[in-house]
Amino acid sequence: MLFTQTFIPTLREVPADAVIASHRLMFRSGMLRKLANGLFAYLPLGLRSFRKVEALVREEMNAIGALEIKPTVVVPGELWKESGRWETMGEAMLRVKNRLGGDFVLSPTAEEAVTSLVRDALASYRQLPLTLYQINTKYRDEIRPRYGVMRGREFIMKDAYSYHTDEASLDETYRAMGAAYRRIFKRCGLSVIPVRADAGAMGGSDSEEFMVESAVGDNTLILCRDCEYAANVEKASCKPEAVSAAPSRASAVPALEPIHTPAVKTIEQLCAFLKTDAHRFIKTLIYRARNVALDLSGTPGAALLEKRKSSPEAPEVYPEAFFAVAIRGDLEVNEVKLAAVLKASEVSLAADAEVERLTAAPLGFAGPVGLTRIPLVADLMVAAIQDGITGALAADTHYVHVVFGRDFVPWLSADLRTVVSGDSCILCGGELYEKKGNELGHIFKLGYKYTRSMQVSYLDESGQTHIPLMGSYGIGIDRTLASVIEEHHDDEGIIWPMTVAPYQVIIIPITYAGPVKALADTLAADLEQSRIDVLLDDRNERPGVKFKDADLMGIPYRVVVGEKNLARDVPVVEVKRRGEASVRLVEVSKVEAELSRLVYKELSC
């Protein structure tokens, strides 16, 4: 391809809103332009790399027997009502009404759409296992889209869905997907951190996230310095602290005693007032949870709660319920863990007025003792507090000498704390530390969640009806591409891995005329004959400009054809690998073979 016959509007200046390297370089190299916040258009150069990532993903999906389909991007809201997610997906899902008043969704993911297709076509166990995937447009109505295509509103996702007769079959596909994902990222030149949600003690459904480190990542990863432990902070666990080993000796603690604590509202104020530290304090927070699927019958206040189904098939849930959450004063509640424990779609701190109503006390004096209006949920570490302090559900009053089990009994105890740097690894006891990361892929065992609510079934060998198990597997194509640039660039521009380079070789004639032009044209044609992607910079620009653009675009091999080098006894051209300093002189007669060898060697890595 001749440079003048494509459309690569490179820029010298950096777009003002581009704070990360991939965003900056995709704009500067002419790969990408913005249509609006979070909406980007790939220009020809960018689309070439984009398609290569897509093709690589498609190849690995086909290799494990996944079958490509193409549902629509706009899907009927009915399907989301069947699964119950119409209510639970939140506002990031863009809903549309068509002109006849029908509800539609711009797909953020496609469990419902694909499951509805499978439901229509599935009859027999002989059709299973079945893995269907698409590489298609997705939409997420981000409030603050940022970092270019790393967090855009519209993006392309490869999403696969598998259906199985039994756990062993689901396991097999899940493992094959995990392996395919590892190959995809490796072939893209990406160092991913696979993060297992079930690492250690978590248990439950298997799920694995593929993360890349990023200073602006929207995930916090908890990693162990000594072992392989890696978890999303949303789900990370840590070793309970040693104190819990010593049995609580309630008999040794004096009886519960209210103390007057005027104008003391924060834990810091209380610690100062009582000359103690936050470890002894039982902090109590009131949470509002939405769409709670946990059975609350018999809990305080449950009689007043309404239960509802969003559709005949959807599970029955409490659209709204409130909980008191007790946690040690120096720890933070992890809302993702809390939502998982409550089987809620969403949890958030209750409004001040609700807190006062439910605790029958002014703000700042909530506590677990004597709480009668809502269920109490306690973090596991609360039980280890031997002689605690907490709010007394009355103005300017706290309790001291609070003992778990004696003075209050939570309805539910669970691991609710947010793990932080310095906590101990649950696997090996090593020191945990944090990293910011972006999720590129996610594989997930869904079990019966969608197949049951959407009433999918098949007949087994003996004619019995069963519900299939399901898994779901996503990769963000745009984000993967941007992450390649994050990991492979320098001050001058991108340094593409061969596999996803928009062009693999750039030929720069010093001046595109005479024998220089003739050789450049021949070499380009020969390389293209060998199925190598070549860009020939035929512009009437100074060599410096061409070199700068070649570095910016990051094309792996640069071949410079100059008159002087051609005039030698043995004519040569300059060959340089982007990212390496050295320039080699290669004989003209050997350059095509040499470049083919170099390119194919890197492709097969």
Add this chain to the structure above:
Amino acid sequence: MLFTQTFIPTLREVPADAVIASHRLMFRSGMLRKLANGLFAYLPLGLRSFRKVEALVREEMNAIGALEIKPTVVVPGELWKESGRWETMGEAMLRVKNRLGGDFVLSPTAEEAVTSLVRDALASYRQLPLTLYQINTKYRDEIRPRYGVMRGREFIMKDAYSYHTDEASLDETYRAMGAAYRRIFKRCGLSVIPVRADAGAMGGSDSEEFMVESAVGDNTLILCRDCEYAANVEKASCKPEAVSAAPSRASAVPALEPIHTPAVKTIEQLCAFLKTDAHRFIKTLIYRARNVALDLSGTPGAALLEKRKSSPEAPEVYPEAFFAVAIRGDLEVNEVKLAAVLKASEVSLAADAEVERLTAAPLGFAGPVGLTRIPLVADLMVAAIQDGITGALAADTHYVHVVFGRDFVPWLSADLRTVVSGDSCILCGGELYEKKGNELGHIFKLGYKYTRSMQVSYLDESGQTHIPLMGSYGIGIDRTLASVIEEHHDDEGIIWPMTVAPYQVIIIPITYAGPVKALADTLAADLEQSRIDVLLDDRNERPGVKFKDADLMGIPYRVVVGEKNLARDVPVVEVKRRGEASVRLVEVSKVEAELSRLVYKELSC
């Protein structure tokens, strides 16, 4: 590919709503399933053919130097406000508000989005000509989606946009596109009827539609029995009838005379009452036009009209204006022609109350004589009526002896009639006839329409600023695929042209075991090695079931491997071309070479 490892849920029964062959066969063969009205999912078999059509279109676009890009599907409403189409696109364009209240559009087409990209990146004449295209999701909020993917709501379109410094350059790209479109349809095995909007006397901007005949087509084509003339009825012209040649002799016609016509409201009633025919009658219809760009100053009623711009860049239009349209009693007004003449986004018959207000007469007595409240537009044939009859703008009254020019003078005369079967060809005078057709593609010279309203510019050699000319070129991928099936099928199923067949060869072992299995496997592997798409029907089904499915899926070559034929002295297999009756026996040792030859021969056609 093994049949049991893909997902091809064929059906024996015909879906109730499938009235055309392609819809019926795409469902029955397991290519397609419905998600909702007008929203379809391609299953693996369907997607294979779909991708082949896409690839073929991409290849022909690349061959003429068009560059592929990928804008988003969701585009900001702002861009549509700039071009003025936010107001004029009508309700078929699906508009969405995001959660921050911003206006967005699900692209029905992308003149605005692509022009905004070009506007940002275009600096110099040296970047022109430039042709960008995408193959991407489009959405049209059809009220009555029908006929499967032939008229769906969401579909994939290849849409290209070209930018030029001058007419000659636009001409060149327009011609190259027209040639590429002809190659695309030919390679897909489609008989298209290219319909030029400027055929004959129409003039104006060039535009060409590529139609296929279809009994359920949503276009009516006007074709000439004697020459190449082909036009969409929306724009078709015909030879004016001979009467117009004789000059009107107003002096020979008696003076205008009102007559009492009680209870006569229709033309039929009037013809009976006056014992004449509709040729002498001047029918007058009141139209409401929206977004009229024609200058109406000085016309009756114009003083009361409001003028408005939808954005600072958009042209000034009358959001609403009314017109009286006079036409010969036996002819029909072509609303597309009328809208074009008025430069309106839309025209429709005015409501009864408006008609009575604007004509100051009861319904049924409108006429051109004495009309003072709105401008009068007359079809060209009205001038040829020598001694006319028309409504007299008063209850139960008509005028006779009406003479054009003497008794009334229209503000504008233009060709407004709908051409019908039996009219005379404007080129050769031959008899015109009608056909129903579907539009598969459309190429269009847009001139400055978008580049001016969206303020695109470039600098020429001398540093002067200019606005580029633009063209736009679309092909519906889904509709093209469905049309291939419409043209290539029989009672048993599809008969794919080799170029877009989902698989090119199907191998049917009579029983998939022993030496039959061994040969089937080897043959499939060998053919796949030669890059031929093979489906091996390894199902444990009766041969009759497999044959029926093979015919239904329409795979071009069927190879039957049976034990008896393998046990011969010279082992053979049966080879049959779908759509042909004869079965050939081919020696096993020669079958791979023979099939490769046959497949590649048809591919190169």
